[in-house]
Amino acid sequence: MHMQTEQIRLRHMKTRLLLNQISKFIFMLSAFFGLFFLAVLLVRVVTEGIGSINFGFLTGKLSTQPERAGIMGAILGTFWLMLVVAPVTMFVGVGTAIYLEMYAKKGKLVSFIQTNISNLAGVPSIVYGILGLTVFVRTLNLGNIVLAGGLTMSLLILPIVIVASQEAIRAIPFHLSEASYGVGATKWQTIQRIILPAALPGILTGAILSLSRAIGETAPLVVIGIPALLIPFPGSIMDRFTVLPMQIYYWTLDASLVSEYANLAAATIIVLLVTLFILNATAIIVRNKFQRVF
Incomplete structure (x- = not known):
């Protein structure tokens, strides 16, 4: 047996x-x-x-002539777009995470909100484009300017930043906040001096990776009507603009008519990939640096 x-x-x-x-x-x-x-x-x-890829390509204006076309307008447009997306997303996203984790009473309502925030992170980006078109472009009458595009992209990545910030806050050992309360600190002092510094690596990593996604998105900007050709360089958040993914999209369409546009689209993809690699590397460096500090 x-x-x-x-x-x-x-x-x-x-x-x-x-x-x-x-x-x-x-x-x-x-x-x-x-x-x-x-x-x-x-x-x-x-x-x-x-x-x-050469100096003229990186610093030149958009043109209908492939040999004279450049992407400086798209680079500046991407820069101005991030100047809107980054502060809006960080302020609203981190603030929402702090409220849900530190102030809101646990219950069905908070659970419902957190479930929907997680679900919003998986909504197709074109839906956010339709929302941006309805709210910012038409209702607020902003038009297809940097501010409207930035607010639309902020809505897109906001759920990701909220979830990443919540996870970073939850990872802080409970005894740290209890020790802070024990020596007489208020809740806001504990958040400001204990919770946020310790959670900063996770928050910054999630935010930078979210910005990387925003830089590479095209569908929301197509929906709100961002142009691609022969526009002046943007100089503020109230100007019309284009971005690198939009330029890739339109040049890819034009490649069926003029083969040189395929090479320009590929060159722009290289510039975009290098930008994304730099952002991802920055996220890793920031995370490692703050983990050593805290």
Whole structure:
């Protein structure tokens, strides 16, 4: 009887080991599958676009002539857009997270709000574009200026910043706030001097990664009617503008008529990818720096 039980246990163990090897192979194959096509995409973009990147391309104005076209307007438009998105998102997102975690009484209403915030993070970006078109462009009559685009993009990434900030606040050990209350500090003093400094790495990481997503989004800006060609450089948040993803989108469409636009689109993709890599690297550096400090 004991021998039969031992044989059954060995067969089960061999079956589990075999399933483990098969699963490992499938997951490894999936990873290589994704990396292969990513490498193919990057190689094609670099080979087609690297030759078009020069000083004139980076500093020139948009033009209907491919050989004279530049992306400085799109770069400045992206910069001004982030000047609106970053403060609005940080102030509202972090403030909402602090209220929900530190002030709001736990109950069905708070649970309902948090569930909907998490669900909003998965809403397609074009829905936020429709909301921005209705509220900012038409109701508030802002038109397709930097401010309207920035507020629309802020709505897009706001749920992500709120969730990331909440998780960062929840990760703070409970005894730190209790010790602060024990020495007579108020709740706001505890938040300001204990909670926020300790949660800052997670908050900043989530915010920077959210800004990276906002930089690469196109659908909301298409919906609110952001132009792409022959507009002057934006100089404030009240000016009309375009951004790098919009320029890529329109040049990709024009590539079916004029093949040179495909190279310009690829060159703009390289610039956008470098920008995103810099932002992601900044998120890692900021997180590591503040983790060492706090």
